[in-house]
Amino acid sequence: MTYTSLLAPMAAAAHEVGEYLAGVPRPTAPAAATLEELAAVHRAVEEPAVAIVRRHLDALLPGVPWDASADAGLPAGDVWVVDVIDGAVQFLRGLPNFCVSLALVRDGEPVAAALHAPLPGETYLAAAGRGATRNGRAIAPSAGVRPEAALVGTSQPSFLGGQPGVAAAAGRALAAVLPAVGAVRNLGPTSWQIADTAAGRLDAFWEYGRDDANLLPGALVAREAGVVVTDTTGRPWRAGAPGFLAAPRGLHGTLLELLEP
Structure with missing residues (x-):
């Protein structure tokens, strides 16, 4: 099969x-x-x-x-x-x-x-x-969108108390990304936000923390649509990574710089 x-x-x-x-x-x-x-x-x-x-x-x-x-x-x-x-x-x-x-x-x-x-x-x-x-x-991701016009999604894993440092990392990232893009939103289910990034409804999505069950399905949709899917250090994302970033090639580098500590 x-x-x-x-x-x-x-x-x-x-x-x-x-x-x-x-x-x-x-x-x-x-x-x-x-x-x-x-x-x-x-x-x-x-x-x-x-x-x-x-x-x-x-x-x-x-x-x-x-x-x-x-x-x-x-x-x-x-x-x-x-x-x-x-x-x-x-x-x-x-x-x-x-x-x-x-x-x-x-x-x-x-x-x-x-x-x-x-x-x-x-x-x-x-x-x-x-x-x-x-x-x-x-589907295909957005193309040619400059960061200041981008709509970017984010989310957090459930029960952050069990993942030390994730809340602080999410806060730092939000403070860095907000002034650089058009808007940041959390629009609900993580997997769907990644898929909407793959379809160009959102221009990018990031998350800190381990959230494999929600990230795995969306990661495949995004990759297959041509989105660059990495961790927040730029390495190809794999289950278990402490961060996630999905963005078109034209936005990925800019967002990666913002997210890196």
């Missing part, structure tokens, strides 16, 4: 999860007052979504293990990296910025990815060496 042949069934899985999520009643006020309550609400929504994806992907590649967080590092061979609600915080607050994120990772490298945002009805797909699409059409 080729990487490209995986995309249609992966998209079908993401679409079914998206239909389920779109049908979940959306809160009009915060659904929980404590972290424990929020986690319980999240589990109640997440568990049926996980069951849908497992049914699809276990049938597609029987025996391939799952990793929902990639926190402990990725094993050799094939592994599914899945986030059924990337942007769960927004979802649980009734905001529209969330997506379903699926990636097949082989020996630490993403080789097939499907991202689906059910509310706008959009799907990004990418396979290693085969390009990237949104709703079936090839």
